[in-house]
Amino acid sequence: MSEFRLPPxxxxxxxxxxxxxxxxxxxxxxxxxxxxxxxxxxxTIPGVSDAGDTPELTLFTPAADAEMLVCGKTLCMDGIxxxxxxxxTPATLTMAALELSGMPVYIxxxxxxxxxxxxxxxxxxxxxxxxxxxxxxxxxxxSFEKGRILGRMLSKGNDFLVVSESCAGGTTTALxxxxxxxxxxxxxxxxxxxxxxxxxxxxxxxxxLSNAGIKRGDLAKDPLRAIACVGDPMMPANVxxxxxxxxxxxxxxxxxxxxxxxxxxxxALEPSIAGRIIxxxxxxxxxxxxxxxxxxxxxxxxxxxxxxINMDYxxxxxxxxxAYEWGYIKEGVGCGGACVAAVAASEGKxxxxxxxxxxxxxxxxxxxx
Amino acid sequence: MSEFRLPPxxxxxxxxxxxxxxxxxxxxxxxxxxxxxxxxxxxTIPGVSDAGDTPELTLFTPAADAEMLVCGKTLCMDGIxxxxxxxxTPATLTMAALELSGMPVYIxxxxxxxxxxxxxxxxxxxxxxxxxxxxxxxxxxxSFEKGRILGRMLSKGNDFLVVSESCAGGTTTALxxxxxxxxxxxxxxxxxxxxxxxxxxxxxxxxxLSNAGIKRGDLAKDPLRAIACVGDPMMPANVxxxxxxxxxxxxxxxxxxxxxxxxxxxxALEPSIAGRIIxxxxxxxxxxxxxxxxxxxxxxxxxxxxxxINMDYxxxxxxxxxAYEWGYIKEGVGCGGACVAAVAASEGKxxxxxxxxxxxxxxxxxxxx
Numbered sequence: 001m002s003e004f005r006l007p008p009x010x011x012x013x014x015x016x017x018x019x020x021x022x023x024x025x026x027x028x029x030x031x032x033x034x035x036x037x038x039x040x041x042x043x044t045i046p047g048v049s050d051a052g053d054t055p056e057l058t059l060f061t062p063a064a065d066a067e068m069l070v071c072g073k074t075l076c077m078d079g080i081x082x083x084x085x086x087x088x089t090p091a092t093l094t095m096a097a098l099e100l101s102g103m104p105v106y107i108x109x110x111x112x113x114x115x116x117x118x119x120x121x122x123x124x125x126x127x128x129x130x131x132x133x134x135x136x137x138x139x140x141x142x143s144f145e146k147g148r149i150l151g152r153m154l155s156k157g158n159d160f161l162v163v164s165e166s167c168a169g170g171t172t173t174a175l176x177x178x179x180x181x182x183x184x185x186x187x188x189x190x191x192x193x194x195x196x197x198x199x200x201x202x203x204x205x206x207x208x209l210s211n212a213g214i215k216r217g218d219l220a221k222d223p224l225r226a227i228a229c230v231g232d233p234m235m236p237a238n239v240x241x242x243x244x245x246x247x248x249x250x251x252x253x254x255x256x257x258x259x260x261x262x263x264x265x266x267x268a269l270e271p272s273i274a275g276r277i278i279x280x281x282x283x284x285x286x287x288x289x290x291x292x293x294x295x296x297x298x299x300x301x302x303x304x305x306x307x308x309i310n311m312d313y314x315x316x317x318x319x320x321x322x323a324y325e326w327g328y329i330k331e332g333v334g335c336g337g338a339c340v341a342a343v344a345a346s347e348g349k350x351x352x353x354x355x356x357x358x359x360x361x362x363x364x365x366x367x368x369x
Numbered sequence: 370m371s372e373f374r375l376p377p378x379x380x381x382x383x384x385x386x387x388x389x390x391x392x393x394x395x396x397x398x399x400x401x402x403x404x405x406x407x408x409x410x411x412x413t414i415p416g417v418s419d420a421g422d423t424p425e426l427t428l429f430t431p432a433a434d435a436e437m438l439v440c441g442k443t444l445c446m447d448g449i450x451x452x453x454x455x456x457x458t459p460a461t462l463t464m465a466a467l468e469l470s471g472m473p474v475y476i477x478x479x480x481x482x483x484x485x486x487x488x489x490x491x492x493x494x495x496x497x498x499x500x501x502x503x504x505x506x507x508x509x510x511x512s513f514e515k516g517r518i519l520g521r522m523l524s525k526g527n528d529f530l531v532v533s534e535s536c537a538g539g540t541t542t543a544l545x546x547x548x549x550x551x552x553x554x555x556x557x558x559x560x561x562x563x564x565x566x567x568x569x570x571x572x573x574x575x576x577x578l579s580n581a582g583i584k585r586g587d588l589a590k591d592p593l594r595a596i597a598c599v600g601d602p603m604m605p606a607n608v609x610x611x612x613x614x615x616x617x618x619x620x621x622x623x624x625x626x627x628x629x630x631x632x633x634x635x636x637a638l639e640p641s642i643a644g645r646i647i648x649x650x651x652x653x654x655x656x657x658x659x660x661x662x663x664x665x666x667x668x669x670x671x672x673x674x675x676x677x678i679n680m681d682y683x684x685x686x687x688x689x690x691x692a693y694e695w696g697y698i699k700e701g702v703g704c705g706g707a708c709v710a711a712v713a714a715s716e717g718k719x720x721x722x723x724x725x726x727x728x729x730x731x732x733x734x735x736x737x738x
Contacts, residue, residue, distance in 0.1 A: 030526070070522060104526040109491065119519040122478065122491040150488040153439060157399070157473040 002028065007348040009355075010340060011308050013286060013294050019305035022250045022278050028347045029159030031252075033103050034150075034241060035069060035094075035334055036165050037062035037120070038110035038234035040128035040136065043169025047200050050083045050193040051168035051332065057081075058168035059114050065091040065166040065333045066107040066116040069098065075117040080366055083192055087323045088363060090335040091166070093311065096358035097338035100350050103162075108150065108241070110143065110167070111233030123147055123240075125233040131176050131204060134212030140228040140236045147240020154241070155248040162280065162341045163241050164254035164334020165262075167234040174261035176205040176230035182217025183264040184299050189257040190291030194327030198290075205230070223265030235262055242266045246276040252307075254280045254337015256330065260296045267301055274303035280337030281308045284330035309339035311352055318363060371397065376717040378724075379709060380677050382655060382663050388674035391619045391647050397716045398528030400621075402472050403519075403610060404438060404463075404703055405534050406431035406489070407479030407603035409497035409505065412538025416569050419452045419562040420537035420701065426450075427537035428483050434460040434535040434702045435476040435485040438467065444486040449735055452561055456692045457732060459704040460535070462680065465727035466707035469719050472531075477519065477610070479512065479536070480602030492516055492609075494602040500545050500573060503581030509597040509605045516609020523610070524617040531649065531710045532610050533623035533703020534631075536603040543630035545574040545599035551586025552633040553668050558626040559660030563696030567659075574599070592634030604631055611635045615642040621649040621676075623706015625699065626662050633669045643672040649706030650677045653699040678708035680721055687732060 004024040006012065012019045043049040043058040052058035061081040064074040068091045074080055081089040098105055107116060111125030123146035126138045154161055167173075171189040178184045187198050209215065212229035219226040227235045239262055245251050251273075253259050259279065266273055285293050286308050297304055313321040324330065342350045373393040375381065381388045412418040412427040421427030430450040433443040437460045443449055450458040467474055478484060480494030492515035495507045523530055536542075540558040547553045556567050578584065581598035588595040596604045607628075612635055614620050620642075622628050628648065635642055654662055655677050666673055682690040693699065711719040 032526075070518065102526060104522065106522070108488075117515075119477075119490045119492050119515045119522070121488045123488050146486075146488045149439065153473065153475070153488070157401075157471060 002347050007343060007351060009310055009343050009351040011310060012305055014298060014305040015303055016305065018275050018303055019278055019307050023344055026160040026250055026344045029345060031103050031160045031162060031341045031345045032154050032158040033098060033105045033162045033338055033341065034108055034154065034164065035066060036108040036110045036234045036237050037066045037112055037116060038125065038128065038167040038232055039113040040167060040169045040173055040232040041130045042172055047197050048172055049168040053082055053084055061168050062166040063112060063114045063116040065089055067118055069094060069105050070107060070118045076114055083328055087320050087328045090329050090332040092362050093335035093359055094333045094338045095362050096355050097342040100354060100358055101342035101345050103341060103345060108237050110237040121150055123237045125237060128232045131173055131208035131230045132211055134208060134229055137228050137231050137233050140224050143233065143236035144224060144240040147237040148244035151241040151244020152247065155245045158249060160250045160252065161245040162252045162254050162334060162337045163238050164337055165234045165238060165258060166333045167232050170232055170234060170258035172201045172204055173230065173232040174258045175201055176208050177226045177235065177261040178264060179205055179216050180209060180214050180219045180226040180230055181223055181264055181268065182220045184296055188292040188296040190285060190288055190293065190330060192329050192332065194290065196290040221268060223268045227265065235265065238262045239266045239269065242277060243270045243273060246273040251277045252280040252337045252341055253277055254334030256281060256285050256332065257291055257293050257296055260300060263304055264300045274301055277304060279304055279306045280340035281306060282331050282336035283308050283310045284324055288327065288330055307340050309336050311339065311355060321363065371716050376712060376720060378679055378712050378720040380679060381674055383667060383674040384672055385674065387644055387672055388647055388676050392713055395529040395619055395713045398714060400472050400529045400531060400710045400714050401523050401527040402467060402474045402531045402707055402710065403477055403523065403533065404435060405477040405479045405603045405606050406435045406481055406485060407494065407497065407536040407601055408482040409536065409538045409542055409601040410499045411541055416566050417541055418537040422451055422453055430537050431535040432481060432483045432485040434458055436487055438463060438474050439476060439487045445483055452697055456689050456697045459698050459701040461731050462704035462728055463702045463707045464731050465724050466711040469723060469727055470711035470714050472710060472714060477606050479606040490519055492606045494606060497601045500542055500577035500599045501580055503577060503598055506597050506600050506602050509593050512602065512605035513593060513609040516606040517613035520610040520613020521616065524614045527618060529619045529621065530614040531621045531623050531703060531706045532607050533706055534603045534607060534627060535702045536601050539601055539603060539627035541570045541573055542599065542601040543627045544570055545577050546595045546630040547633060548574055548585050549578060549583050549588045549595040549599055550592055550633055550637065551589045553665055557661040557665040559654060559657055559699060561698050561701065563659065565659040590637060592637045596634065604634065607631045608635045608638065611646065612639045612642060615645040620646045621706045621710055622646055623649045623703030625650060625654050625701065626660055626665055629665045629669060632673055636670055643670055646673060648673055648675045649709035650675060651700050651705035652677050652679050653693050657696065657699055676709050678705050680708065680724060690732065
């Protein structure tokens with residue numbers, strides 16, 4: 001293995017010492033990528049989620065994303081998941097990183113109404129209800145425990161693990177869990193739309209907490225209850241996977257502000273993981289003017305650095321990809337974490353220009369099959 | 370990697386050239402171990418299966434075996450699966466091989482009435498009915514297709530794969546499928562009891578075929594239908610895994626005569642896998658006077674060699690283990706395949722004496738926890 005030096009494709013925000021130590025540890029190592037897919041009916045409330053062409057289609061997005069990662073195409077629907085306006089799922093970038101790095105990928109079914117038509121790890125989850133019910137997620141303890149066993153299983157024979165998610169509506173459930181835990185002082189979560197519907201999300205969160213009989217911060221020490229009341233079924237599985245894997249190997253938590261709730265919950269349950277995890281994401285998210293992942297993560301812990309991939313679609317010939325520069329999508333399906341992992345596993349041989357070429361190849365195959 | 374030379378821990382029966390070529394290919398390589406667990410109600414017919422202390426407990430054996438491989442202990446029941454008389458499950462030997470080699474292990478839920486309390490790959494299977502119904506297994510095509518995708522997924526980043534099973538009653542369902550396919554001229558399947566209940570098995574098979582409206586050999590070219598009619602839910606998943614993985618890497622088919630049906634089905638669907646697979650098993654099974662795995666496999670194909678581990682429990686201080694020398698258990702939970710894999714992955718550094726020491730350690734921890 002060559003010695004670690006931060007390549008131009010990656011940037012660090014927050015605790016640089018921890019970030020560089022973890023990157024050194026995994027540099028040239030063997031990674032495994034997991035993506036936990038789940039549904040929450042919350043995504044079907046008009047205006048909440050743009051992760052699908054229509055509110056109903058947001059329920060198909062996680063399954064379709066998983067199928068793309070594993071089979072290179074969707075099986076549960078025609079075409080690929082898009083935002084209104086035809087902007088393609090970030091799974092296209094995740095696929096590029098996985099393909100270039102040869103990293104194995106496993107899908108975890110956190111709880112789906114529309115399940116992927118591929119073999120998934122089952123952790124006993126069911127799809128999530130509207131958070132306004134105040135009892136949104138079933139089998140939280142079981143999913144968490146099985147997730148933890150899975151994290152341990154996957155840490156065997158691998159040098160690091162990437163955990164990620166595809167769950168439309170997930171920034172709203174994340175805001176609800178973060179608020180129930182008192183882990184953030186405001187509304188810093190992002191949106192796959194440049195018009196982040198902050199008021200709608202905050203109103204739903206307040207309604208959910210009220211119906212659950214919870215006030216801000218009440219569940220700081222009971223994150224699994226926060227998830228059961230107002231979260232989504234991606235969360236307990238991923239909290240478990242992180243805690244189980246970090247016992248033995250470093251973990252890249254890949255994703256956007258949705259994963260902030262997962263990190264907050266994991267740290268509350270197992271503080272010793274601080275210093276063993278980095279949040280892997282994209283430049284688009286870190287630079288988003290309508291959210292603040294940096295503030296969100298630093299509020300949660302000073303010891304969880306952000307490492308992001310400097311992907312830039314400005315010069316892409318495809319408008320659907322250029323849209324990422326205009327504030328659309330920005331993150332999802334662990335695309336940022338997968339890129340950080342691909343750079344690290346390849347000792348920097350995989351870089352942004354190489355990833356961009358591969359994204360174009362994948363995207364062109366999709367639009368002209 | 371050192372050059373391959375057959376170590377004293379391994380022996381070959383059948384096509385030596387293919388066996389040595391595959392062993393050379395995987396020598397010092399990275400393996401992944403899978404075990405597909407399933408239930409068939411057939412195992413609860415008194416006298417059919419000894420893989421459990423009582424006919425009802427045979428339904429717990431697969432889940433408990435899987436839990437032992439993943440967690441080192443059972444979760445769905447107290448104690449460990451035993452044959453009547455207290456002879457311990459062969460999972461003890463599988464655990465020894467996995468622990469010494471550090472090979473990752475993944476459990477596939479082929480279809481269980483009693484499911485393991487751990488994360489499993491779900492392939493859409495359901496537990497199997499009595500074969501006397503003539504329609505014993507549901508979702509065969511789905512399990513097969515998902516198994517094939519899983520085989521491809523697991524071939525990524527690994528040099529070889531071990532596929533195995535725990536499904537009580539499986540030699541009876543194997544005999545039924547082999548007979549429906551006309552792949553054997555008699556009744557050569559084994560039993561976990563030294564008193565192989567051959568007449569009972571043959572009577573059940575004849576009843577099953579008759580109720581399914583099938584005569585011997587009718588389904589030579591339609592193995593998935595043979596499985597749907599008179600097989601068990603372990604089979605379609607494993608047939609798929611073998612075919613999917615063998616596209617890219619060699620496969621060790623670990624197990625007893627149950628796996629003969631899986632091999633016959635896989636070869637009928639995809640003849641090109643011949644030369645890409647070995648049947649990995651134990652000396653106890655190959656030398657069993659009450660069954661004939663050598664004849665069974667050579668009837669199916671001249672190109673599937675048997676490679677077996679020369680484990681010998683004669684000098685064990687534990688009567689439960691000595692019983693393997695008296696014709697009990699002999700195989701199961703991929704113990705033979707796991708041992709062959711451990712020897713190959715370690716370039717022969719793992720050997721029978723080392724495995725025996727580890728089995729003793731595991732067994733003593735179980736009887737005096």
